[in-house]
Amino acid sequence: MAMLEVNNISKAFGGVRALENFSVQVDAGEIHGIIGPNGAGKTTALNVISGIYDTDSGEIILDGNRIETLPQYKRTRQGLGRTFQNIRLFKGLSVEENVMCGYDHHSYYTVLGGLFPSPRRFRDEKKASEMARHYLDLVGVLSYAEERPDNLSYGIQRRIEIARALTCTPKILLLDEPAAGLNPTEVTELTELINRLAKELNIGIIVIEHRLELIMSISDRVHVLNFGKPIASGTPDEVQNNQEVIDAYLGVEED
């Protein structure tokens, strides 16, 4: 059984069917790309999987457990990390504290430990800081640990967000348009990073992107959405030669 199994999830907003019968199976170490034109339902798919929206039908199974009825934060605790299209770092916290937030649900000291320093709190905080620094180092931005995220460039903020999601120790990582707003060099570096994360950490990654080149170069499998419906799914080569995909992307020739 795959690490993440999504079977026939759908989501409608009023009369708009934003997502219909979407399915995907992701194994550890695999990278899956979801592409489609603007408004195709890519982000909706991610939001339904991560629990921002409830699914109207279908099931989501993570590592053998049904999670489609769990609230968002519990899905994260089960092993589902994510980033956002428009970077959502916490402005009031330093970079290190931002990333430590991902680990906080692993530390178990109580409110009492929050008011009075206890050895347990000390131990947990130290571990959280170590984890944060480890993942910041892994994505290559450890030198910014003490800074405020506001002062940093877009590309670095993206990496911090990925580090923060990794600190949740996910089994599946969902990346929502990670290359948006990056320059070509940064995009290449990001591609390498995503590849490295999948192999080194042995986690499954789902990437959403509307740029074909990026998705085709990193994905093991590609899923194409158009107007909320999955129209093709397969290896990058198969998808690239699929007539329906070409039509959706380039338009149909009129006689």
Next chain:
Amino acid sequence: MNTLVANILTQVFITIIAVVGVYVLTGLTGMFSLGQAAFMAIGAYTAGLLVIRLGMHIVPATIIAVLLAVFIGFLIGYPTVRLRKDYISLVTLGFGEAIAALLNRMQTLTGGAAGLTGIPRKTTFTIAFVSAMVAIVLVAFFRSSKFGRQCIAIRDDELAAKAMGTNVTFIKMRAFLLSVALTAYSGVLYAFYLSYVDPTIFGWKKSADWIIMVFFGGVNSLTGSVLGAFTLSALPQFLRSLESYRFVIYAVLVLLIINFKPSGLLGEWELTPQNIKKLFSKIKMKFSKKEDKRNGNA
């Protein structure tokens, strides 16, 4: 120390305890409670009544008063913290005014509008001072813990906080109850200090006062909130003759702050040994620069 100053400072320290509570709620977590003063009323009345009517010792009376306030806070908070932030202020406003009205109506128990009199005067300057210091230290520890971090995360971006596995309702509730406990305790001290309480003291204006103090000093800084509480509650005491203009002065101050320094007097600056060192080296640099200039000119 002369008695007048000691009296004023005692009241200031009592206010500071309530304001650090508001800091936890509004500064850290981004929730506005316009009924916060009602929890002060619950603390004050409960402790006062237990001592007067049941002849209880003040220590257990204080503990019971704070616990009761926290319990009521839990009942109010349970449905409220799930709401969007702006609705929280509406619900708490209604709750606060309801408590004030209730105290007014329950004449036989609370003395109604005439107030509750004859509470023993037990709060001394030392008690108020030590309590305020302990409250500040507790909140400082809370702020630097994972709970403080999660509160700030929720304030900045609730959706992203959830995506980090943060149980938002749970954390909001903890922050709310901590602030209720602090406010109730400040109410207890208040009752034992004035020996008299009446319902009009605890209206929404009091809650608004506290929020103004937090914003004046710096909503993102505990030091700022304490400084705001200190300045804005001590000033009117020294300028008694201007009492009737207090709200005008507050309004002007708030306008000035919002326009010229939206993050408050101190912004995010905190009083930590590290920051003090930095500040000193900055001042030193400035002085040495001046001296260099003087030497250069000479």
